[in-house]
Amino acid sequence: MMFRPILAIFLLAAAGIAVVALRRGEVSISPAAAEQLADSIFVDKSERRLELRRDGIVIRAYEIALGGNPIGPKRREGDMRTPEGDYVIDRRNPQSAYHLSLHIDYPRPADRAASAALGAAPGGEIFIHGLPNYWPASTAPKVDWTAGCIALDNAEIEEMWRLVPDGTPISIVP
DSSP states (O other): OOOHHHHHHHHHHHHHHHHHHHHHHHOOOOOOOOOGGGGGEEEETTTTTTEEETEEEEEEEEEEBOBSOOOOOSSSSTOOOOOOOEEEEEEEETOOSSSEEEEEEEOOHHHHHHHHHOOOOOOOEEEEEETTTTOOOOOOOOOOBBSSEEEEEEEEHHHHHHHHTTTOOEEEOO
């Protein structure tokens, strides 16, 4: 009867590995059908709201968290601000340190010029992402905690991952 405890330990270990893999963002999520996809994203920083739109109609809306110093446009690396302007989702990271992440193509030439005028580097690596993989839960209070990214709960970024193809324009307003 030694077999059952060993089998139980093996099954628990396998389940633990699966949970760790999911927490690390190693998630395979299929895209939605073409008629369900968003064709634009609108972010209102002052309202802490992100909208997915199709043909100008809001198809999903999320409460978001921003950079820790959210007022004003991003002008330099390390300023903890979320950019403002028109960008594009240009790539995705299924193995993100933040569950899943969609990259925003910041900085654009105008952003680089504004930073250069200040004698600063513009920074980069701005994403829409879920929670850190070490976070103990899949949801969190919506407080501004990122370094300049836009954060959602894990279930919300999974839904957004399915609905937003690469190349989707994103407009971020103050």
